[in-house]
Amino acid sequence: HDLYDIEFVGREAYSHNRIKQLLSENVPCLIRVPGVQDAYHFVVPWYVCENDVRIIDSGWEKNYLSEFSGAYIIYRFRRTGSGDSDSGSDIRREAVIRKAVSYIGVRESACDANDVLFNVDYYGYAAFSPEYKWCVSFLWDVFRLSDASPCFFDDQKTARCVELYQWAERSGRLVDKQNAVRGDIVLFDWHKVGRPVHAGLVLGWIDDRHLKTIEGNTSEVTEETAPGRVMVQTRGLDRVFAVIHLDYDINRS
DSSP: OOEEEEEEEEEEEOHHHHHHHHHHOOEEEEHHHHHHHHEEHHHHHHHOOOSOOEEETTEEEEEEESOOOOEEEEEEEEEGGGSSOOOHHHHHHHHHHHHHHHTOOBBOSTTTTTOOOOHHHHSSSOOOOOOOOOHHHHHHHHHHHOOOOOGGGGOOOOOHHHHHHHHHHHHHHHGGGGGTTTOOEEEEEETTTOOEEEEEEEEEETTTTTTEEEEEEEOOOOOOSOOOOOEEEEGGGGGGEEOOOOOOOTTTO
């Protein structure tokens, strides 16, 4: 059997037809089922018969899902690493992520100084003052430097979260936050004001309630007055305003 890495990408309510679809598309998935003493555990769907799903369960093999009772939940995954698809869109997405990760640790000299190379690249001059926030200019620059500009804002320029959201809304790129996948853009609304104020790039899922992201112009929660920098963050879905799904196939973007 081939071995490959996987990462969690989302969960959804159980559906017999949905499991059949996922298996037909070779999508890695698990089913959460009730266990002993109201605990939960996961089983691997094996194949679908007329009214049931045959599974592999820890302790015995090729059991039937109907032997369990209670609500089921599907957890979906995707292949990553050396076993991942080598399509152009996958290669492009990973190039963007590698470029973003390469800037981890880059920071401004002081809180709200905004004196970073991403602003110089975006504005063409030293746009170093409090009004020049750089979370979106960081994303714009990363896509530009990865030869993936057509995937971001239709190869146009923006450094504003609201404009990014409006573009996604017009172009039908907004997806449910539970369906965020690696390479999507995530927008945040920290204080529930009804508009996005910060942006980052999805790296993957920590669990079914938390995303791992890479962001510019960010800091630790306990360092609100610290200089903004590029860093990996863990973000709860309750802080997410919207998720923008990007098409990394330049021929379609």
